Amino acid sequence: MSKILVVAEHLGGTLNPSTARTVSAAQALGPEAIDVVVLAADPAAVAAQAARIAGVSRVLAVANPANADAIAQVQGPQVAAVATGYSHVFGPSTTFGKDLMPVVAALLGVNQVSDLMAVEGADTFKRPIYAGNAIVTVQAPAGHVVVATVRTASWPVAGDGGSATVEAVQVEATLPTHTRHLGLAAGSSDRPDLQSARRVISGGRGIGSEENFGIVFSLADKLGAAVGASRAAVDAGYCPNEMQVGQTGKIIAPELYLAIGISGAIQHLTGIKDAGTIVAINKDPDAAIFEVADIGLVGDLFTVLPELEAALG
Known part of the structure; x- marks a missing residue:
């Protein structure tokens, strides 16, 4: 055994x-x-x-x-x-x-x-x-x-x-001294941890700018969700690297995943393959993200997100 x-x-x-x-x-x-x-x-x-x-x-x-x-x-x-x-x-x-x-x-x-x-x-x-x-x-x-x-x-x-x-338990082991702890740098946030959150909202290149990411944060606060991002959004400087979801970012499995303005590159899909329900909002009806989404909405995210937030009360 x-x-x-x-x-x-x-x-x-x-x-x-x-x-x-x-x-x-x-x-x-x-x-x-x-x-x-x-x-x-x-x-x-x-x-x-x-x-x-x-x-x-x-x-x-x-x-x-x-x-x-x-x-x-x-x-x-x-x-x-x-x-x-x-x-x-x-x-x-x-x-x-x-x-x-x-x-x-x-x-x-x-x-x-x-x-x-x-x-x-x-x-x-x-x-x-x-x-x-x-x-x-x-x-x-x-x-x-x-x-x-x-x-x-x-x-x-x-x-x-x-x-x-x-x-x-008392452990008898020789511990090395050549490696020491200098400090821990981590982003501070009142939102849930990205890797363990039940709900996650991620923004992609379609968000357009760092300032525009505010609409994603606002909706996340309404839902009590963590916030992630695609690699394209991170590379564009819209948000920090620790928010990246995907093969070279965080692998997550929330119950609900909202992909906002994300095209659906395979690198990103790798990070969300175990998510429960995937909801995608994108103005491109041919975006690859719709192939894996359980619910897809074709529309302008700058119109859809405020409407969705208003509906949440």
Whole structure:
């Protein structure tokens, strides 16, 4: 039977929803146990949140002042040490996981499985390639621990209601000193986080300017939605890079996705393929976005959006 270790992602004492999605992927293996490891200077609050995830057997709390910031080179040796006895080590395919998990895989002497989106067996998985245009089945070598990042957009959030035990764990690992944390630069916003939001509104090149993006923000505030953008809008300087949705941006899976003035390049569609309902507004009736949209409206966004906002009250 499989025994899986999930590495928790957190920031500011709050557990990231990507952790619960990673637990869902772990549950697909039908394992004997799913444990979550929390690395922090003081892991108590985050560990308590992780313990409430349904399906989690134990939460391993690793307290170390060196874990005050998520530095892959510092946390990697600790995760590798804790991983003894586990058949699988999973982390989310987010910026955090993409930074940390290759370090863990290297220390354990195995290849990493990236962007796991479906489970076929204990060592057989499906993952996207070619910007999501093809799905490939990969098989990890039998008899070796499987280290993988989980494509969180492909998995639901595991439910609440768990009551896992929290255990303090002392880790014996040599931590490097050549890498240190200098600072964290992140955009501040009162809107929901783009990668975990239930509703997302994105603007494209059709918005026309940075100033015009105000109509997207206004509608998003009405809907309580996060705001994203296409690569074309980012490249044009309409909005910052952290808002980009797509292959080279964020991969998201909201329940509702509104694409405003977005043509539908394959790079962008890769980032929204797991969205629940896709609504597209574009004045070009031949725009590629209409081929994937559940609801499409051909019209001038500068007329349609104010009308839609007024209708919302």
